[in-house]
Amino acid sequence: MQSRQDLAQIAAVDRELVKTRVHAMLDRLVAKDLPGLIAFFSDEVVFELIGNWSIFPFSGQLRGKDAWERALTTIYTHVENLGSTVHEVVIDGDRVALRRTTRLRNYGTGRVGDVTIADFLRFRDGLVVEVTELVDSLAIARLEEE
Template sequence: METDSKKLLMKRFTDFINTASDELAGELISPQAMFFVPGRSEPLQGPDGYQEIIAMMRAGFPDIQWTLEELIIEGDRVAARFTMRGTHHGSFLGVPPSGKAIEVKAVNFYRFADGQIVEEYGQPDLLGLLQQIGAVPL
């Protein structure tokens, strides 16, 4: 898979995480894909696993949107820097809605095979997010 193809795939993946489209999930994510999420002992798997991640974020931040800021591509791997923005209108990690806006950075690492994502290690700035919604003092 060429660099330009990976860039396009990551742009479409950003469209997917911003829309939670089942169609895009099936197209971009391998059924065997593994997603390693902070705070979870076991990885989530496949398109449904990623939809679970999105649903958890949307439960706390219904208007959340991700902006892809930067990509570094090497072989079958991609490092992506995102900014997440949204408003805390629902419970998140047990924290009741605060109505506060968030802007959180995340760095995720992906592996590709056969034109699909097969692995992601996600690392959002959870401390920064919790500080922004008032759950942790500054």
């Protein structure tokens, strides 16, 4: 039987691993390393974007790594990710809530702006199995203004 102290240490290691993975995923976005990013997701990942993001061509949930990769490819043909500032990370077991500001440049308009994003992730066996993302729709609309 493990002591409370042992369990707390295991939890701390798991938290650090999850935090490290989250930051590594954001780094892959900036580096335009889509294969490296996709490697963090399970084959059965479920993704849902909430927000009026006109560059996102799908409605409802996306299911599967291939659909997720196609969506990311579409998004990043319209905008360039210039980096994120992570404001908060809350980890509760296999679930992660993340609030960040991401600087994007719209390729069509040339506009650069900060977009507030909240991500809710669920991990299983070290991989992301669920992503729900809430995006600041007004900030995206401003990037698209001619």
